[in-house]
Amino acid sequence: MKIVEMRIVPVAMADPPLRSAFGLHAPYALRTIVQLKTDDGLTGLGETYGGAIPLRDLEAARERVIGQDPWHLTRIEAAIAGDPTAAPNKDRPWEGTLSSPVQSYSPIEVACLDIIGKATGRPVADLLGGRYRSAVPFSAYLFYKHAGIGGTDGLADASIAARERDDYLAREALSPEGIVRQAEDFVRLFGFKSIKLKGGVLEPDREAATILAMREAFGPEMPLRIDPNCVWSVETSIRIGLELAGTLEYYEDPTDGKANMAEVARHVPIPLATNMCTTSWSDIPETVERGAIHILLSDHHLWGGLMPTVKLAQLCRVFGWGVSMHSNSHLGISLMAMAHVAAAIPNLTYACDTHYPWQVEEVIAGGKRRFEEGHIMIDDTPGLGVELDEDALARLHEQYRKAGLAKRDDVAEMQKIQPGWQPVRW
Ligand SMILES: [Mg+2]
Numbered sequence: 229m230k231i232v233e234m235r236i237v238p239v240a241m242a243d244p245p246l247r248s249a250f251g252l253h254a255p256y257a258l259r260t261i262v263q264l265k266t267d268d269g270l271t272g273l274g275e276t277y278g279g280a281i282p283l284r285d286l287e288a289a290r291e292r293v294i295g296q297d298p299w300h301l302t303r304i305e306a307a308i309a310g311d312p313t314a315a316p317n318k319d320r321p322w323e324g325t326l327s328s329p330v331q332s333y334s335p336i337e338v339a340c341l342d343i344i345g346k347a348t349g350r351p352v353a354d355l356l357g358g359r360y361r362s363a364v365p366f367s368a369y370l371f372y373k374h375a376g377i378g379g380t381d382g383l384a385d386a387s388i389a390a391r392e393r394d395d396y397l398a399r400e401a402l403s404p405e406g407i408v409r410q411a412e413d414f415v416r417l418f419g420f421k422s423i424k425l426k427g428g429v430l431e432p433d434r435e436a437a438t439i440l441a442m443r444e445a446f447g448p449e450m451p452l453r454i455d456p457n458c459v460w461s462v463e464t465s466i467r468i469g470l471e472l473a474g475t476l477e478y479y480e481d482p483t484d485g486k487a488n489m490a491e492v493a494r495h496v497p498i499p500l501a502t503n504m505c506t507t508s509w510s511d512i513p514e515t516v517e518r519g520a521i522h523i524l525l526s527d528h529h530l531w532g533g534l535m536p537t538v539k540l541a542q543l544c545r546v547f548g549w550g551v552s553m554h555s556n557s558h559l560g561i562s563l564m565a566m567a568h569v570a571a572a573i574p575n576l577t578y579a580c581d582t583h584y585p586w587q588v589e590e591v592i593a594g595g596k597r598r599f600e601e602g603h604i605m606i607d608d609t610p611g612l613g614v615e616l617d618e619d620a621l622a623r624l625h626e627q628y629r630k631a632g633l634a635k636r637d638d639v640a641e642m643q644k645i646q647p648g649w650q651p652v653r654w
Pocket residue numbers: 455457480481502503504554
């Protein structure tokens with residue numbers, strides 16, 4: 229079997245005005261869809277970060293993909309990523325720009341596994357060691373946000389209907405009460421059984437009050453997490469951590485860097501999780517040496533694919549770390565890739581993050597996948613179990629063209645509503 233075509237389609241989907249430590253989400257989130265076709269008529273799908281740089285990097289990889297056998301993953305990985313354990317270029321932002329070659333390889337690996345799954349009649353999870361679980365748990369992912377569902381025009385009928393509804397997607401949530409209401413919607417509509425709050429937005433005490441308000445609303449059985457995206461100082465992280473000890477399931481990236489995380493770990497009796505402190509294989513030795521984390525939030529887009537994610541989870545076992553999954557704004561191809569690999573990881577100790585409920589648009593046939601009691605189910609469907617809706621893909625590609633966004637830039641978006649705004653360190 230040989231890969232004869234590699235199609236790369238940049239897309240933009242409506243994204244609500246969510247706040248983060250980096251500023252404000254733009255009206256559209258960007259993704260890149262990869263489709264591989266083989267000489268015997270099979271196709272495989274992958275999805276990754278969006279914008280000009282991923283597009284350029286994937287275009288540059290094409291000639292090393294065409295002609296390869298999709299079963300020869302190690303050879304394809306070497307052709308694109310060289311040594312996948314090499315340190316990435318730290319001069320480039322780690323998220324959303326394919327800052328290391330393993331990130332270019334990731335959607336190609338996923339598409340190859342989709343092809344192999346279709347060729348063998350087995351779901352991708354079965355190629356990764358088999359379904360350790362068929363129901364993959366996801367967590368509610370809450371955001372402080374402004375009113376509105378995102379997008380500026382050209383939204384599908386379903387999205388226009390969403391504009392008119394009074395729910396988590398449309399409502400403002402810039403207070404503890406607003407977040408509790410958002411959480412109630414997530415739990416009622418999707419059945420999530422744990423809750424994460426994106427922090428680093430309001431004053432830290434206000435965010436701690438938000439967590440305590442959720443504890444009050446949902447009781448001690450509902451696991452809670454907060455992720456200030458590294459913008460709290462060590463002092464603030466320790467002070468808030470001590471206040472929330474006994475309330476948080478884990479404390480995600482309160483502060484920046486391995487040394488600072490290790491300092492927080494020495495003072496706060498809550499497991500520390502990260503998707504920012506330890507983001508490549510080359511980060512692991514220092515992370516271990518310092519005792520900087522307890523839980524690694526993996527991400528196949530970042531770590532170079534689904535098979536590397538299985539290996540990473542095994543390494544986490546060696547160091548006694550818990551494992552869960554980080555998320556960016558994404559569509560159904562990434563959702564299913566995440567779910568397949570999570571199904572195959574025995575030591576997935578926490579429900580995975582996902583932005584999926586924030587997106588109203590899709591590129592996969594049949595529209596958005598549904599959560600069943602907070603889970604994505606993996607059945608016997610070969611491959612990832614998703615196919616492209618070509619009309620939807622064309623529409624979201626046209627939206628990308630019109631949106632004129634080359635990269636995610638939350639600071640620039642925030643400055644449109646607060647001129648001169650810069651990220652705050654608390
Ligand atoms: Mg995070």
